[in-house]
Amino acid sequence: MSVASRHVMGTGIVIGALALTLIALLIPVRNFGGASAEAAAAPLTVPPSADDDGGGVMSTAFGPLTPQDRDFVRKVRLAGLWELPAGRQAEQRGSAPAVRTAGEHLIEGHTELDRRVLEVGQALGVDLPDRPNEQQRAWLDQLNRAQGPAYERLFIQLLRRAHGKVFTLVAQVRAQTRNSMVRELASDANTTVLDHISVLEASGLVDFDGLADSVPASSNDSRPRK
Structure with missing residues (x-):
């Protein structure tokens, strides 16, 4: 095998290894990003206060009624x-x-x-x-x-x-x-x-x-x- 052929083969191996490394790095980053997006999109559940009768704030002639x-x-x-x-x-x-x-x-x-x-x-x-x-x-x-x-x-x-x-x-x-x-x-x-x-x-x-x-x-x- 000529020197040129060995050089091309070595370059290909290096490029392939770099490509595999890049893929391995991207996979967890994308998964982590997806999980974060789902968590951010999930609504926050706020427990009602002890005096909350479910009626919310009502409008009256005497002002808001909480x-x-x-x-x-x-x-x-x-x-x-x-x-x-x-x-x-x-x-x-x-x-x-x-x-x-x-x-x-x-x-x-x-x-x-x-x-x-x-x-x-x-x-x-x-x-x-x-x-x-x-x-x-x-x-x-x-x-x-x-x-x-x-x-x-x-x-x-x-x-x-x-x-x-x-x-x-x-x-x-x-x-x-x-x-x-x-x-x-x-x-x-x-x-x-x-x-x-x-x-x-x-x-x-x-x-x-x-x-x-x-x-x-x-x-x-x-x-x-x-």
Whole structure:
């Protein structure tokens, strides 16, 4: 074989090797690019918030009505559905004047707030509950079973804990809502809730260390706590 032939053959081998190397490099790059494009095209799934009723933002004569707004209106109604009977019970069964006073404030405050929330619900087309939820019914059952001083401590603790939680929600809605009716309701609720917190604390029976997520149990409740 001549020198020229060996040179041509060597050049061909080199070119072939380079071509194979280029193909090997391109294959993973193209696959990677394809996978990235598919991932970029895939829609992002955002979990709905806890207060999202699926209705989205609605247009009303009083401004936009968001899922958070509707959730707030329903929670104001729910608060009255269990706190009104709890207040009536405390007014009748409480032996300490401060407990009876707290019951009176609950009755007065939630009677007016319930009237307001019914008006707001009708004006904004928000379906409102007509009975306490399961947790609220359990609280009322606990109060029904408790007796004497244990009843009074349980009443104060349950109601103070519930008002503390809703107070945060009221402030958030009042600051964020763009609906004038919801804003007015939040202002009324803020005044009512703050008054109730004040009279409950004035009883001297609030266990501030116990204002956690665990539900207080009466001393007459012998069931094991979860």
